[in-house]
Each structure stands twice: as C-alpha cells, then as structure tokens.
Amino acid sequence: MAGIGLWLVLWLSACDAQVFQLKDFKVPERKSLSLIYPFFLSTPGSSPNKTKTQPFVVFRELKATSQSPDQTDAQLANYKGLELHLIRYEDIWSLVDTGRMCATSDDLARGDSDAVDHLILHKEPGQSVKDLNVYGYQVGFDKAKPQKMTMQKPGVYFLVLSNCGNFDQAVISGQVIVKNSHGFLPANEYGKMPFYAIMTAATVVVFLLWSLLCIRWWKVLFNIHLAIGSLCFLAILESVAWFVYLFSWNEGGLESKALFSVSIFLSVSRNTLSYMLILSACLGWGVTKPLLDGGTICRMVSLSTVYICLNVVREVVLADRHTQSVPVPFVILCLLPVSCMNGGIFYWIFAALSNLMETLEAQQQSAKLGLFQKLWWVLVLAIAFAFAVLLAQIFIVANDSSSWQYQWLVTDFAPQAGFLFVLLCVMYLWCPNEDTQRFAYSAQLGGENDELGGIEKAEVMSGDEKDVDVIGARS
Numbered sequence: 001m002a003g004i005g006l007w008l009v010l011w012l013s014a015c016d017a018q019v020f021q022l023k024d025f026k027v028p029e030r031k032s033l034s035l036i037y038p039f040f041l042s043t044p045g046s047s048p049n050k051t052k053t054q055p056f057v058v059f060r061e062l063k064a065t066s067q068s069p070d071q072t073d074a075q076l077a078n079y080k081g082l083e084l085h086l087i088r089y090e091d092i093w094s095l096v097d098t099g100r101m102c103a104t105s106d107d108l109a110r111g112d113s114d115a116v117d118h119l120i121l122h123k124e125p126g127q128s129v130k131d132l133n134v135y136g137y138q139v140g141f142d143k144a145k146p147q148k149m150t151m152q153k154p155g156v157y158f159l160v161l162s163n164c165g166n167f168d169q170a171v172i173s174g175q176v177i178v179k180n181s182h183g184f185l186p187a188n189e190y191g192k193m194p195f196y197a198i199m200t201a202a203t204v205v206v207f208l209l210w211s212l213l214c215i216r217w218w219k220v221l222f223n224i225h226l227a228i229g230s231l232c233f234l235a236i237l238e239s240v241a242w243f244v245y246l247f248s249w250n251e252g253g254l255e256s257k258a259l260f261s262v263s264i265f266l267s268v269s270r271n272t273l274s275y276m277l278i279l280s281a282c283l284g285w286g287v288t289k290p291l292l293d294g295g296t297i298c299r300m301v302s303l304s305t306v307y308i309c310l311n312v313v314r315e316v317v318l319a320d321r322h323t324q325s326v327p328v329p330f331v332i333l334c335l336l337p338v339s340c341m342n343g344g345i346f347y348w349i350f351a352a353l354s355n356l357m358e359t360l361e362a363q364q365q366s367a368k369l370g371l372f373q374k375l376w377w378v379l380v381l382a383i384a385f386a387f388a389v390l391l392a393q394i395f396i397v398a399n400d401s402s403s404w405q406y407q408w409l410v411t412d413f414a415p416q417a418g419f420l421f422v423l424l425c426v427m428y429l430w431c432p433n434e435d436t437q438r439f440a441y442s443a444q445l446g447g448e449n450d451e452l453g454g455i456e457k458a459e460v461m462s463g464d465e466k467d468v469d470v471i472g473a474r475s
Contacts (some may be wrong), residue, residue, distance in 0.1 A: 012365070018178045019184055019253040020159065024171040027064065027082060031102050033119070033162040034253030039086065039178045040404065042187035043154045051179045057086055060146040064324040069334040073141040081117045081138040081165020084176065089156040091288040095121045095132060102164035139172055154187065156404055177253065184253035185246060191408045193250060196243040199416055203239055206420075207232040210427060217432035224285065225432055226275075231273050232423065238266040272304050274419065275345050278427070281375070282353040307341050314338050349379065358474065371429055378425040382418055389414040 020037050028034045041055055051159075063081055066073050087095060091271045096119065103120050105115030112121050121134060129136070138144075151157075159176055182190055210229055214221055245259035279300065285292055292300075317334045353376055360369040392410045 018184045019177075020149075020176045021361075022062070022172050022174050022176070023067075024173055024359045027159075027168055027172060028163045030081075030166050030168045033096070033098075033101065033160055035092075035158050036161055037159040037176075038089070039157045039159065040180075040188040041151055041157055041178065041187035042180050042190065042405070042439070043152065043153050044181045055178070055180045056134050057151055057152045058146055058175075058177040059084065060175045060177060060178075061143070062137065062139050062171050063143055064139050064141045064170045066130060066141065066170050068167075068169040069133070071169075071437065073249055076123045076141040076167065076170075079141060079165055079167060080138065081163050081167065082113060082165070082172070083119050083162050084139055084349055085119065085121075085162070086135040086139045086151075086157045086159045086176075086178075088133055088153070088162055089158055091134075092158060092160070093136065096160075097122060101162070103341055117164045119160075120165055139174075142171075179253070183250035185250035188404050189246065189248070191406070192412050193243060193246040195408070195413055195416075196239045196246065199420075200236060200239040200243060202413070202420065203236045204230060206424070206427070207236060213432055214251075217434070219435070221432055224281065224430060227273075227277050227280075228423075228427060228430060231270065231277060232427075234266065234270045234273060235423070236267065238263070238270050241266050264312055264315045265308075268308050268315065270419075271311070272307050274422070275307075275349070276300055276304055278379070278422075279345070279352065280351050281430075282349050282356060282372075283424075284352075284356050284359075303341070303345070307338075307345075310334075310337050310341065343350070346383065353379070374429060375426075378429075379424060382422050385418050385421075 018039060020039075022036075025036075041058075043052065043055060062084070064073075064076075064079075101120055103116055103118045105116055107113045107120060108116055111437060112122075119136075120131060121129060123129070123132060132140060133151075135149045135151065139145055147261070161172070178184075180187055180190070184444055207229070210232055214225055216231060241259065241263040244316065245256060245263050249255040280292065283296065314334045319331070353372060357369060357372050357376070360372065389410055393416075
C-alpha cells in the first residue's frame with residue numbers, strides 16, 4: 001500500500017516545483033501533523049549529472065499569522081508548537097509515532113526531545129537528529145532569518161507540518177526551496193531534459209530525410225505526404241517545447257505556466273493528429289477513395305476538437321501542484337472520458353482497416369492488401385507496447401517505491417518511442433517514389449502472377465483527375 005501511495009503522489013505531482021510557496025496555509029489541528037508536499041532529491045553520487053554540487057534546502061520568510069481575534073502575533077511570540085520537517089518518505093512512520101508524537105515534560109526528561117511541544121523523532125540509542133536525515137525548522141509568529149541546510153541522502157522527502165501546541169487558528173506563509181546537485185528540477189523529472197534534447201535531434205533528422213524525399217518526388221506528392229511531414233514537424237515543436245520548459249525550470253526553480261501549457265497543447269495535438277492520420281489511411285483515403293466524404297470529415301474534426309479539449313484538461317489535472325487539492329472523483333471524471341474516447345478511436349481505426357482489407361481482398365488487390373496488412377501489424381505491435389507500458393506503470397512503479405528516479409521512462413520515454421516507431425513505419429509504407437501515382441488508383445487485372453514489380457497492369461482513375469487526391473504507397 002505504501003508503494004501504491006507513493007506512485008499516486010508521483011503520478012499527480014509530475015510537474016511539482018522544487019520551490020514550494022506556502023501562502024496563508026492553514027496549520028494542522030492541535031497535536032496533529034500534515035504531509036504537505038513531496039520533494040525529489042538526488043545527490044552527486046546518485047544523479048546522472050556529473051556535477052559535485054551538494055544539494056540543500058532553504059527555509060525562507062516563513063512566518064505564522066494568527067487568525068484569532070483573541071490572540072495576536074505578539075502574544076504568540078513564544079509559541080513553539082509549529083515545526084516544518086523534511087523527512088524521507090520511507091522513514092516517516094518509523095520516526096513519527098502518531099500515538100505519541102508531541103513531546104511532554106516527561107519526554108524532555110528522558111531525552112526524547114529537546115523541548116516541550118516539539119515533534120518527537122524516534123531515534124536509536126546513540127543517534128542524533130542529524131543521523132536521521134531530517135531537516136527541521138521552527139515556525140514562529142515573528143519574522144525569522146532564512147535557514148539553509150545541506151542535504152546528504154537522496155530520496156523522496158515529504159514536507160511535514162506539525163502542530164504540537166494548543167493553538168490552531170493560524171496560517172503560515174513563506175518558501176521552502178530544495179535545490180538538487182543538477183539544479184532546481186526535481187530528481188524524478190531530470191531524466192526528461194536530456195531525453196527531449198535527443199528526441200528533438202532525432203525528429204529533426206527524420207523530418208529532413210522526409211523533406212528530401214518529398215523534394216525529390218515533388219511532382220507525385222499528395223496530401224497524405226504533407227500530413228506526415230506536418231506530423232513530424234509538430235513532433236519537433238513538442239520536443240523543443242518540453243526541453244525549453246524543463247531547462248527553464250531547472251535553472252530558475254519555478255516552472256513557467258505558459259511553457260507548460262504550450263507543451264501540453266503540442267503533445268495533445270500531436271497525439272490527435274497521429275490518430276486522425278492513421279484513421280484517414282484506414283478509411284481508404286487515397287487508395288480506394290479519392291476523398292473522404294463530408295460526413296466522415298465532419299465527424300473526425302468534431303472528434304479531434306473534443307479529444308484535444310478533454311486531453312488538455314486531463315493533463316492539467318494530473319499535473320496539479322498539490323495532490324491533496326484534487327478530489328479523487330474529479331480525477332476519475334477527467335480520466336474516464338479520455339479513456340472512453342481512446343477506446344472509441346481504436347475501435348474505429350481497426351473496424352475501418354478490417355473493412356478496407358476485406359474490400360481489397362474481394363477485389364483481388366493483393367499489392368494494396370499487403371500494404372495494409374503490414375499497417376495492421378504495426379498497429380497491433382503499437383497497442384501491445386502501449387498495454388505493456390500501462391502494466392509497467394501499475395505493477396513496477398506502483399509496487400517499487402525505489403523506482404521513482406526512473407518513472408520518466410514509462411511516462412515519457414516509452415510513449416515517445418512508440419510514437420516514433422509508428423511514424424517511421426508509416427513513412428516507410430507511404431514513402432513517395434516514381435510509382436506513387438500509378439499505384440494509388442490502379443486496378444489489378446488477373447491473379448498475383450500477373451503483377452509486374454508490385455505495380456498493377458491497368459490504371460483506372462476514379463473521377464476527374466483534377467479533383468482526385470491520391471497518395472503514394474510502398475508495398
């Protein structure tokens with residue numbers, strides 16, 4: 001259960017910043033505590049970055065403010081019950097006993113605490129607080145100087161706010177800043193930055209190669225070639241946006257809402273265009289139909305618009321700063337429509353592809369049938385890969401709390417790798433060549449033995465050639 005809990009935190013805090021702002025944050029009830037926020041820490045020995053800078057935490061401008069009409073800040077100047085601690089996730093419940101967590105005079109006499117009304121951290125004999133890898137700060141009702149502490153051990157640290165006193169009508173404001181050895185980017189997010197730099201380079205190379213092919217065969221190009229090129233260019237923009245967003249966050253400590261929004265929109269748009277491109281091909285665009293009918297195009301445009309809107313909402317909800325602020329029913333409400341639409345799109349794609357393959361088989365168009373059989377296997381492999389990634393997220397990440405540093409492999413690397421695989425396969429199958437136009441609408445005469453080099457003997461163009469949008473294909 002602890003692993004599942006941490007996975008939920010990782011899932012919902014994928015875009016958490018390492019500069020956490022407390023603004024009029026309500027203190028816990030008396031003699032209780034709250035787990036506020038997760039920080040992901042890497043040290044020089046655990047970070048893929050080669051820098052030897054030691055990570056640190058800074059408690060800055062933290063101040064409690066009374067909300068009671070009976071007690072002012074001045075009257076509460078000596079109140080010692082409010083404390084902030086950074087505690088490793090795996091150590092929280094071994095160090096803190098909720099049945100005896102606030103120090104009394106007896107605990108002070110036994111040496112279990114340094115002061116009355118402080119949080120008790122259970123230590124082994126001979127241990128000090130420094131040995132526990134716990135970093136604490138006393139929050140008062142008057143302004144205090146910033147306090148900086150060097151952090152020694154990597155892991156997931158929770159910001160814990162405890163109130164061991166008898167007053168709870170107050171709020172806290174200030175900042176808690178954690179900087180890793182590589183910068184401000186949380187350690188669970190750092191792997192994404194070099195990855196998106198590599199993705200940018202890879203998609204640029206693919207786009208340039210496709211552009212050269214299109215220039216070489218520009219006289220026989222059709223709209224699907226342009227659509228493939230547009231999709232590749234959109235993938236470049238997406239990778240650049242994510243890299244710039246992560247780089248800016250790592251350098252400055254605060255994520256840019258504008259860059260994040262642009263990155264999310266580009267990701268969702270790229271996914272949607274990918275689905276619609278595959279669907280258009282499976283509906284026979286350029287192979288059995290010169291153009292898709294108006295009703296089909298209208299349904300595809302409407303579906304794309306709704307899908308983009310719902311997906312953007314889903315991504316924003318999952319990237320919420322504070323896991324406690326998102327009710328589970330609301331999360332499910334945001335996830336369910338997108339999941340249902342994904343299922344509907346996949347069903348439409350495979351139903352259209354099956355119908356198209358049956359039509360081509362009945363017409364004995366074996367060359368074209370071979371093309372779409374290859375596409376069918378590509379899609380089956382892509383869906384199997386996506387399902388394996390989902391299982392990895394559930395069973396590996398959820399049940400292994402030590403794998404938080406590698407969560408980006410299943411949340412970012414795997415989906416991007418799957419997309420690139422499908423894109424390259426589609427580019428190969430629909431690569432422009434000298435036989436593009438002859439292949440597009442030719443009708444095969446006779447059996448397979450009558451084919452010449454994969455190109456059908458007779459060409460039967462449907463309708464006026466000026467109004468026909470054909471595609472090149474490679475069998």
